Amino acid sequence: MPFSFRRLILGSPLRSERAGHERLPILLALPIFASDALSSVAYATDAILTQLQALQVRQDLYRIALPISIGIIMLIGMVVVSYWQVIFAYPEGGGSYVVARRNLGLRFGLIAASSLLVDYVLTVAVSVADGISQSFSALHQFHNLGEKLEPYRVLICVAIVLLITLANLRGVRESGALFAGPSYGFIVLIFILIAFGVYRHLVEGHPLQSVAMAQDPLAAKPLNLWVLMKGFASGCAALTGIEAVSNGVQAFKKPEARNASLTLGILGCILAVMFIGITYLATVFQIRPSEHDTVVAQIARASFGTQGTLGILFYAVQIFTTLILLLAANTAFAGFPRLASILAEDGFLPRQLAALGDRLAFNNGILVLAALAIGFLVAFKGVSQALLPLYTVGVFIAFTSAQAGMVRKSWALPTKPWLSLGVNFAGALVTLVVLGVVVSGKFWVQRELFGLSWLHEGAWMSLALMWAIYLLFKAIGTHYKHVEDQLAEIPVGFEHTLKHTVIVLVPSRIHRGIITALNYARSISPDAIAVHIAFDPSKEARLREAWEEHGGETTLIILHSPYRTLIDPLMQYLDAADRVRKDDIITVILPEFVPARWWHNFLHNAHGWLLRIRLYYRRDVIITSVRYYLDR
Amino acid sequence: MPFSFRRLILGSPLRSERAGHERLPILLALPIFASDALSSVAYATDAILTQLQALQVRQDLYRIALPISIGIIMLIGMVVVSYWQVIFAYPEGGGSYVVARRNLGLRFGLIAASSLLVDYVLTVAVSVADGISQSFSALHQFHNLGEKLEPYRVLICVAIVLLITLANLRGVRESGALFAGPSYGFIVLIFILIAFGVYRHLVEGHPLQSVAMAQDPLAAKPLNLWVLMKGFASGCAALTGIEAVSNGVQAFKKPEARNASLTLGILGCILAVMFIGITYLATVFQIRPSEHDTVVAQIARASFGTQGTLGILFYAVQIFTTLILLLAANTAFAGFPRLASILAEDGFLPRQLAALGDRLAFNNGILVLAALAIGFLVAFKGVSQALLPLYTVGVFIAFTSAQAGMVRKSWALPTKPWLSLGVNFAGALVTLVVLGVVVSGKFWVQRELFGLSWLHEGAWMSLALMWAIYLLFKAIGTHYKHVEDQLAEIPVGFEHTLKHTVIVLVPSRIHRGIITALNYARSISPDAIAVHIAFDPSKEARLREAWEEHGGETTLIILHSPYRTLIDPLMQYLDAADRVRKDDIITVILPEFVPARWWHNFLHNAHGWLLRIRLYYRRDVIITSVRYYLDR
DSSP: OTTHHHHHHHOSOOOGGGGOOOOBOHHHHHHHHHHHHHHTHHHHHHHHHHHHTTBSSHHHHHHHHHHHHHHHHHHHHHHHHHHHHHHHHOTTTOOHHHHHHHHHOHHHHHHHHHHHHHHHHHHHHHHHHHHHHHHHHHHTTTTTHHHHHGGGHHHHHHHHHHHHHHHHHTTOOOOHHHHHHHHHHHHHHHHHHHHHHHHHHHHHOSOSSOOOOOSOGGGOBOOOHHHHHHHHHHHGGGGTTTTHHHHTGGGBOSSHHHHHHHHHHHHHHHHHHHHHHHHHHHHHTTOOOOTTSOHHHHHHHHHHOSSHHHHHHHHHHHHHHHHHHHHHHHHHHHHHHHHHHHHHHTTSSOGGGGOOOTTSSOHHHHHHHHHHHHHHHHHTTTOHHHHHHHHHHHHHHHHHHHHHHHHHHHHHSSSOOHHHHHHHHHHHHHHHHHHHHHHHHHSSOOSOSTTOTTOOOOHHHHHHHHHHHHHHHHHHHHHHHHHHHHHHOOOOSOOOOOEEEEEEEOOSSOOHHHHHHHHHHHHHOTTOEEEEEESOGGGHHHHHHHHHHHOTTOEEEEEEOTTOOSHHHHHHHHHHHHHHTTTEEEEEEEEEEEOSSGGGGGGSOOHHHHHHHHHHTOTTEEEEEEEEEOOO | OTTHHHHHHHOSOOOGGGGOOOOBOHHHHHHHHHHHHHHTHHHHHHHHHHHHTTBSSHHHHHHHHHHHHHHHHHHHHHHHHHHHHHHHHOTTTOOHHHHHHHHHOHHHHHHHHHHHHHHHHHHHHHHHHHHHHHHHHHHTTTTTHHHHHGGGHHHHHHHHHHHHHHHHHTTOOOOHHHHHHHHHHHHHHHHHHHHHHHHHHHHHOSOSSOOOOOSOGGGOBOOOHHHHHHHHHHHGGGGTTTTHHHHTGGGBOSSHHHHHHHHHHHHHHHHHHHHHHHHHHHHHTTOOOBTTBOHHHHHHHHHHOSSHHHHHHHHHHHHHHHHHHHHHHHHHHHHHHHHHHHHHHTTSSOGGGGOOOTTSSOHHHHHHHHHHHHHHHHHTTTOHHHHHHHHHHHHHHHHHHHHHHHHHHHHHSSSOOHHHHHHHHHHHHHHHHHHHHHHHHHSSOOSOSTTOTTOOOOHHHHHHHHHHHHHHHHHHHHHHHHHHHHHHOOOOSOOOOOEEEEEEEOOSSOOHHHHHHHHHHHHHOTTOEEEEEESOGGGHHHHHHHHHHHOTTOEEEEEEOTTOOSHHHHHHHHHHHHHHTTTEEEEEEEEEEEOSSGGGGGGSOOHHHHHHHHHHTOTTEEEEEEEEEOOO
């Protein structure tokens, strides 16, 4: 079993028939699609607070965070309604790529696709990084274990990505059973947290922790529209993952579109409540954001404490927040390879990305995603808040292009559906404006963020990456088109009367294997020619003698090679043969020698490989390998 | 020009005709063969003094060093006389391998060969390491530059080996012109040094430097036979390189044997005078050996000083000593590949070692030698005195086997040549005894030598290495013999009536390239079969349609592959074909796709290679590749 190690890691191969989708009721579908969207609750409030941290008057922060959140919730509502239209228009599963490509043309389709691919990568990076932050926040209680593990943050992030990769290579399916526990657990716990926190605030009536002013009064900024805008742009991280439902309509039980839209609505409501609740508690408890102690962890600590029966709830919140973040990362491992395979089928990515592996997973896509995500985690030292500015850009490009595609689609209909047209138009416009805000507000990020002083870059990096991917799509598309054009003309009719020129390359000594090759050559063409390339003239006589005895009627041609290379004399001979026998098809027969053990190859000359490579690039010859096997 | 970088480094290829040897007069032949033998003067006295350093009574050292040297000179005389016989017996160039193999049988021939190979490696390592020591000794004068460079000793050694390797890959020939200057310069300078030193000693009458006692009185040893023996064994390093003349008799002008033997005699005399002179001066100047300040350097400094006109002579001695050591290393780069190529021709080393490179050098042998020498230099930190114990063993094994071979040869003659028989017998006996002394005296080296405390090993390492090489010879010899046996029987007569089964592997889409392959297949056998391996049943109908249109009368067989692998279904099909068409010869035609740019390969599936490898190991098929080329 040569592949036994592979089998051990990946499991036995699966038959193609098992690729079919399971159809899920809403109750099991919701947790699958919820993880990506809801997990953003874990970092969106952090993002707003982090962005506004440098405000001159600290109370301003807690005053404007809630209005910003309300604005974002309105945006969520708008996006949800817009995507309802998408679901009904493309019940077979219309991702932004499909919608934009069909309605706005290839260019916008590819733009949407590139932003989605970058987004999937960042989903993995951000979710894993934030999951680690959530765990470290909980581990604070245990002898500062969180801080002790801090130096290994990147290493742990990478290890987790590799584990998720392995699980996906084995073909972890998006099963409702796997997702239900963590998703519902997370939802329930966050609701309990919000209820408890609100109760505690109302009863005790004062912030549980006192808050110091911004560390650096000199860097402090006044509150103005620009700051407000940047805060809003940061909070838009809450919208990541909402579009997932529209990609997976086919995962729902019939009627798919209705069930999917219902799920999306429920999801939007839960998300809105959670996000507003967390942000509200963050302002009343005057939480200070930190990568080492997340907002969720601080609120949970303030609400439940860390001791006694209620303390268990603190740990539960942290565990389930971490779990849902890892599940969100896992969904990207389904989404990225699926989208990449569609793009590969359409000829914009290498074909290999469309090939299903042994376990019915798109192995190549999974590996590419893992490599890119690890790259981001290493470059950004596993700090989720440093990765977020890059993240939101892609989401909104996808939103805008999907909505704009819907507008175009509705507009093209003979009887225009004015309501949905209006909804999608508003959606497209608003998401475009927000995209502008996000890009302009986060194009450059402040120089110093969690000690990553070299990171004076932000959204431009995602844009550059998307642009590069877009160009890659175009280049690959052009190549495949060229190939297509070249392969398309198929000559009609057959030539049954090919004339053969067959050349057998023989070494200085004639043996069994050579005789086999000669027999084969003569069976194709009775006037096959044997060619020997001589380095050492002293061996020539012996070869001629052997040929007398064993060569039969086949002509032996000896080519001298003063520079001791097989290649040049043979090439010259083939050139000559080409000229003399213009209409013939030339077959070069290489008698090859297969030793009994692989290491025996070291004991035999390796000329064969060089020759083979040179012949490979010669258009006019057919290469036939006749092997001779050794038994020991 | 794909090989332009190679050309830049190695130069243009040379024609085989240029391989002929130049024939040299004694005056130009002497320097070539002198470098290896005479260079041992640079370290042999150091070796004796280092070995005796721990003596209890320091004066003992200087009392016994000279008698030991005289003993060694007698040994040199004996070896020279013995090799005279070899030269006359094997004027075509009789290395120890040839002499031992012809007269004592294969076993002893291979033992001699393995010891010679190890010896060549150690010649390079010791010569380069000691050359560095000589240079560093001279650089002492310049602001202690020698000591400052000491940390880079290994690095510099490796760099020099690489430079010599490069020169030899370019095909530096052993030209008299190259060797004459350094060799004669060295000889003249050493003679001047000895004359000056003796004069200074006689005139000034006292040691120029006072000498302290052994550093560690506890480790001090009394003078006994054992110590004497070890000193003698160490000094035998002076004998390395003497056998070179007998390997290269053909380099001399006619009468070769007479000229060669004369050269050997002259060489022996020069060597004897130099060695005794250096040792004498070392004792009267009471030199203390050190890797950082060699005996030659200390004597030259004591004789000439380092200032003024005479001081120039000090530097000249050091420069020429370094040069002759590097030339000695260079001779091994001629000897090792030559011997390796003879062994490869005889079937005891991989054939590749017998292939001449572009520049008529045995490139593979040169690279193997360089790698091994670098290995030794790194392992022994470039300390020549640490490498010497390993060195002498091989030399004496080669001496003994050559002399014993000569005895056997003379004995077999009808009229026994009693004189030469006696000389060779004495030579064999004495070198065997010395070999015993060297092995037993240097089997374990004292634990602490120039700070290399981990080096508590000595001659046993060379013996182990030689044994390993000997086993390798045997294994390779056995393999080639097996191959020979299998290739030897050549079937008589030809089968003109081979029956063909031709299978063309076709992809899911029919294009120009496939049609070419089909045409070729049909021209070999009218009932060629097309086989498609289907991963995706949905594409089957389209393929069948295309086949209707373009496939002509050829049968298309579609094999389903539930696990999405090309290999397994094809193998099963071939197994079945084997059973059904027992007498046929099966040809598998692989239509291949050659993209216009190499990186386009990343955009096309790589299944072909895996399939090719599997087919390569299938005995019953002939593989034919029909390529289809893309232009862009």
